[in-house]
Amino acid sequence: MRLLAVALPMMTVSLGTAFAQIPDSQTTDGRLNCRFWNANDENTSFRLGLMAGYADLWGLAQLGLGTNVPMGRATYGEMRDGVTVCCSQPENGNVLILEALTLFEEKIAGASGSRLEALAAAFRKIHATSAPGVKDTPNPPAKDH
16 A cells, blocks of 8 residues: 555656657656756746645655655745756756755755765766667777877
């Protein structure tokens, strides 16, 4: 039952993006990424709705896992602004919106700058080959001079 409480909302979010008319570049592994966030910068209500939805999913996941780690350290507006800061960095285009929100939550919880950068780098590395047209190829051999 616990697994269902966690998996069902996440599957719903993933399936929702699969049936919508969202360009491939605005999703990473079938989930909304920072490119999607940036493409919808005029729609404040939509962004606030996403933050409310992610906070609700977080709460459901915590119930399913039997833990109680609240996400509610910030208002939805503050969460939106924190995600916007993360997503405005070009290197974070493939970072999931949920991961950008995680970075914001870590920041307001007091994580150090080096911890935040290491976490952001890990998110970017995980999704490095998820970009459309990017192939997972080895580095070319070094040239002899």
